Amino acid sequence: MSKKYKSDAMAAIHEMMEDLHVGGVIDKQTMRRFDDACLTPIRPLKPEEIKAIREREHVSQAVFANYLNVTSSLVSKWERGEKRPSGASLKLLSLVEKNGLATVA
């Protein structure tokens, strides 16, 4: 049992699906939908929601920013609605919202 259990499991599942696909059991369309299906849904977060997420974790804007690898001024702008988080930023925030700050540590 390695430490990369989740990663290996992911690879294993994908390989199994790949085998099913090669075997003609499923097509690539389904294969792709399978990949998309197991993702956490991303919805645009309101400024208050972002602030709520941060305060739920009991951290300052500066510390929160460090976790996300962004500047603290940007976090401030998110929470005031001056800027809205985009692709990767929104994904990270969604992860924190669902699973907590520790999962992105």
Place this chain on the structure above:
Amino acid sequence: MSKKYKSDAMAAIHEMMEDLHVGGVIDKQTMRRFDDACLTPIRPLKPEEIKAIREREHVSQAVFANYLNVTSSLVSKWERGEKRPSGASLKLLSLVEKNGLATVA
């Protein structure tokens, strides 16, 4: 035992540190260093490294992009060195590199 174990644990640890701080055992400097200390170090990733990370997970650029909530063209640019991932993107990639794709699903 709730599902938010990690998050609660994080909050608990922070509250404990906060108590220590209030009690005068540690100062805010140390408090801040504590927060920074438990983060996965972020280093700039080379194009080949990004491609290696993706191929290790056995997914196409399109699927990989979906996981990170970015466009597939951007992933292509990352791997060819046309664009370099920044703050939140770099954090996400680092997470995938360390813990696997499943942890950001």
Place this chain on the structure above:
DNA sequence: CCATTCTATAGCACTAGGTGACATAGTTCA
């Protein structure tokens, strides 16, 4: 064998997200 789909690369125009630095003000605390 041909048609289709997936794949990755490529180019281009646009825009807004993110950076950095610095100033301000309220607060907590030695």
Place this chain on the structure above:
DNA sequence: TGAACTATGTCACCTAGTGCTATAGAATGG
């Protein structure tokens, strides 16, 4: 009182990221 932490604010800058479209090779399927 002074020092450090907090959040907000502003300003200028710029590049990361988007969206669309086109291309070409490889893999697949009928």
